[in-house]
Amino acid sequence: MAKKYYPTIGLEIHAELKTQTKMFCGCKNNPDEEKPNVNICPVCMAHPGTLPVINKKAIENVIKVGLAIGGTIADFTEFDRKNYFYPDIPKGYQISQYKYPIVSGGHLAGFDITRVHLEEDTANNKHDRGDFSLIDFNRAGVPLMELVTEPNTFDEADVAAKTTSNFAKELQLILWYLGVSEANMEKGEMRVEANISVSEDKNKLGTKVEVKNLNSFKSVEKAIKFELDRMIELHESGKGEEIVQETRGWDESKQKTFSQRKKESSHDYRYFPEPDLPKMFLHEAFPLEKIKKELGELPVEKRTRYKKDFGIKDEDIESYINDKELGVWFEEVAKMLDSGDKTKIASNYITSDYMGLKKNNLEALPPSARNFAELINLVADNKISSRVAKDILAMIILKDESPLQIATEKNLLQKNDEGSIKIIVEKIINENPDVVSIYKGGKENAIMSLVGKVIKESNGSANPKMVIEMLKNLLI
Ligand code: ZN
Ligand code: MN
Numbered sequence: 001m002a003k004k005y006y007p008t009i010g011l012e013i014h015a016e017l018k019t020q021t022k023m024f025c026g027c028k029n030n031p032d033e034e035k036p037n038v039n040i041c042p043v044c045m046a047h048p049g050t051l052p053v054i055n056k057k058a059i060e061n062v063i064k065v066g067l068a069i070g071g072t073i074a075d076f077t078e079f080d081r082k083n084y085f086y087p088d089i090p091k092g093y094q095i096s097q098y099k100y101p102i103v104s105g106g107h108l109a110g111f112d113i114t115r116v117h118l119e120e121d122t123a124n125n126k127h128d129r130g131d132f133s134l135i136d137f138n139r140a141g142v143p144l145m146e147l148v149t150e151p152n153t154f155d156e157a158d159v160a161a162k163t164t165s166n167f168a169k170e171l172q173l174i175l176w177y178l179g180v181s182e183a184n185m186e187k188g189e190m191r192v193e194a195n196i197s198v199s200e201d202k203n204k205l206g207t208k209v210e211v212k213n214l215n216s217f218k219s220v221e222k223a224i225k226f227e228l229d230r231m232i233e234l235h236e237s238g239k240g241e242e243i244v245q246e247t248r249g250w251d252e253s254k255q256k257t258f259s260q261r262k263k264e265s266s267h268d269y270r271y272f273p274e275p276d277l278p279k280m281f282l283h284e285a286f287p288l289e290k291i292k293k294e295l296g297e298l299p300v301e302k303r304t305r306y307k308k309d310f311g312i313k314d315e316d317i318e319s320y321i322n323d324k325e326l327g328v329w330f331e332e333v334a335k336m337l338d339s340g341d342k343t344k345i346a347s348n349y350i351t352s353d354y355m356g357l358k359k360n361n362l363e364a365l366p367p368s369a370r371n372f373a374e375l376i377n378l379v380a381d382n383k384i385s386s387r388v389a390k391d392i393l394a395m396i397i398l399k400d401e402s403p404l405q406i407a408t409e410k411n412l413l414q415k416n417d418e419g420s421i422k423i424i425v426e427k428i429i430n431e432n433p434d435v436v437s438i439y440k441g442g443k444e445n446a447i448m449s450l451v452g453k454v455i456k457e458s459n460g461s462a463n464p465k466m467v468i469e470m471l472k473n474l475l476i
Contacts, residue, residue, distance in 0.1 A: 005235060006202045007160040007228045010151040010195040011111070013171060015181045016121060016188075017061045017143040023120045024052030024095065024277075029142050031182070031189055036136035044141035046091040051276050054079075058143035060286065061180035062102045062118050065145065067292045068174050069113055071106030075283040079118075079274040084267065087135060088122040095120050096146075098271040102282065109170040110163050112150040119144050145181070147171065151195070153202060157228040165221035168192050173299045173321065185215050192220050198231045206231070206243070211257055213249040223250040227257050302327070311340060312347040319351045326350070332369035337376060346376045353393055364397040371396055375403040388412045388460045414463045418470070421454075421462050425470050428453045439475060447471055 019029050025043035033039055043050045066073050080098040101117035123140040127133050149167075154160035172190060175181040183190035192214045197206040211227055214220045227248065234242050248257040273279075282288075297305070299321050306317045306327075320327030330350055334343045349372075358364040366372070375396065379389040384407050392403045392412070407413050415421050428450055429436055439446040447468065454467045 003200055003236070005157075005198045005200060005232045006153050006155065007157050008151045008153045008197050008199065008205055008208075009160050009164050009224065010208075011147075011149040011164065011167070012193045012195070013147045013168065014121075014191045014193075015145045015147070015171075015175055015183050016139075016190075017058050017145055018179065018181050019055055019057045019061070019143055021055060022141040023055050023058055023118070023143040024141055027141065030138070031142070031187065033138050036134070036138060038138065040137045040140070045137055046089075046140075052095065052274075054277060054280075055143060056285075058118060059102065059280070059282070060291070061143070061178070062116055062145050063282065063286055063288070063291060064178045064180055064295060065147070065174065066103030066106065066116055067288070068178060068295055068298055069103075069106035069108045069116075071103040071113060071116065073282055073286075073288055074100055074102055074104065075281055076100055076279065077102050077282055078279045079277045080271045081274050082119075082269045082271055084269055086122070087133070088125050088140070090123075094122065095274055095277070096271075108174070109167040111152050111167050114148040114150050116145060116147045119146060151205065157225055157232065160228060161221045161225040164194060164224055165217045168220050169217050170299065177296065177298055177324075185217070188215065191215075194220070194224055194227075196224060196227045196231070198228060198235065200235070207245055209243070209245065209257075210247045211250060212247060212260070215252075219250055219252060222255060223257055226250075226255065230257065310334060310343050310347065312344055316347045316351045319355070326366070329366050329369060329372075333373050333376070336369055336373035342376055342380045345380050346373070349376065349379075349389070349393065353390055354397065357394055357397055361397070365400070367396040367400045371400055371402055378403055378407060382414055382416075382463060383407070384412060384414055385455070385460050385462075385464065387455070388414075391460070410459075412459060412461050415458060415461050416463050416466060418466070421458070421466055422470060424454050424457050424462065425467060425474060428457060429471075429474060436475060447475070 016031060021027060022029050022044055025041050027041050027044055028039045030039055043052060063073055077097065077100045079095050081093040082096045082098070083093040085092060096119035097117035101115040103116035104114075106113035106116070121139050121142040121144040124136040124138070125133055126136065152163075154163065172183045172185075175183040175190070181189060185192070194211045194214065195208045196211060197208040199206040209227060209231075211223050214223055231243055234240055244262060246262045247260045249260045250257055302321055303317055306312065306320060320330055330347060333346050333350075337343050337346060354366070375389060375392055378384045379386055384392070388407065392406050395401070395406060396403060432450060432453065435446050435449055439450070450471055451464060451467050454471070455462050455464060
């Protein structure tokens with residue numbers, strides 16, 4: 001019987017902030033700039049004698065994040081120099097924060113937050129051009145938020161991996177909702193590092209490994225799962241001492257973590273307060289109450305409201321949380337419908353049919369809320385069949401027209417008048433003597449084939465319930 005192991009995960013997440021200019025100079029902050037070394041100046045190139053100036057907007061952005069996760073906004077805060085040598089940081093230090101981060105504490109998606117601080121991003125090394133390296137300084141000095149979580153101990157590796165990836169996703173949503181970062185992981189605008197360890201003792205931490213290069217939520221989940229399994233396997237085979245404190249990368253193609261460098265000793269960054277920047281008193285400099293009121297609706301609040309107001313499925317709600325515009329459209333549609341049942345039907349059509357059609361048709365646009373609500377009314381009131389509803393939906397995502405008008409012109413309104421349905425039913429009975437005799441022979445399911453033929457003959461307009469009843473009566 002295998003022993004029980006408790007995985008512990010702690011996170012460090014960096015996110016580039018969306019501001020007009022860089023953190024300490026007036027250069028443009030443009031993550032999409034493809035030409036290297038155009039958004040640069042003596043300050044972000046680390047020329048001697050230049051002086052940094054604080055970007056107030058970047059501080060405000062971090063304050064917003066702090067308020068959104070229920071953290072404490074420091075009154076006193078300052079920047080520090082984090083000293084280390086690397087070609088992408090030619091000053092010889094990164095301006096960061098040490099003792100007095102802007103945000104302390106907070107909670108998000110199952111993790112306790114330690115701190116959120118502000119620093120500058122580094123330049124970009126390009127090692128892929130041959131036997132030399134190039135450096136692009138466009139990214140140097142871009143405002144970078146760093147969020148650090150408390151170590152979080154779980155009962156199961158799967159739960160640890162899933163919860164962590166969900167946390168990263170939730171943080172990305174908050175950054176989007178607050179409008180403070182694009183946080184695109186593939187573009188490196190949000191970078192996740194996970195400290196991972198396992199222990200047999202829930203109250204004692206094992207040796208931790210830091211996993212980097214996680215550039216999607218899927219790889220966050222997979223890398224953590226892989227690393228935990230690797231550690232547990234080493235423990236199980238009596239080789240627990242082979243787990244060493246090290247930095248590991250994630251190889252997307254091999255779906256494995258690999259050792260990047262072993263840590264001989266912990267870095268001494270010799271932090272000290274940045275002498276070229278003023279100290280800050282945030283409670284005086286920022287109207288915190290006002291900023292808090294103006295944060296807007298956060299994902300967690302929106303979930304609660306959608307659940308309460310519309311009673312729709314959790315997965316539908318997530319579709320609207322992830323795609324704000326889709327959510328706004330759904331709300332407009334819901335406003336035009338006169339019952340909760342219709343709202344649920346509308347949500348089904350949006351999240352399954354509309355989104356499915358859109359995936360296969362790039363030109364598809366959401367029709368006006370009025371026309372979409374009209375479609376839902378038609379199908380919910382049995383004026384058209386669900387098959388016809390899907391056909392009309394496929395038309396109105398390309399040309400926004402009235403579904404009632406389409407149904408009328410194309411003769412698709414469900415026929416509820418017995419006379420005209422009866423004519424079709426009798427025709428189908430006459431044309432299909434084999435099926436009729438199978439049905440009469442006791443195979444009751446055979447009737448469905450006749451129902452299908454009747455509905456097809458009516459171009460989908462015959463009311464299925466009525467057809468079944470009529471067939472049964474006529475075939476006694
Ligand atoms: Zn600059
Ligand atoms: Mn950092």
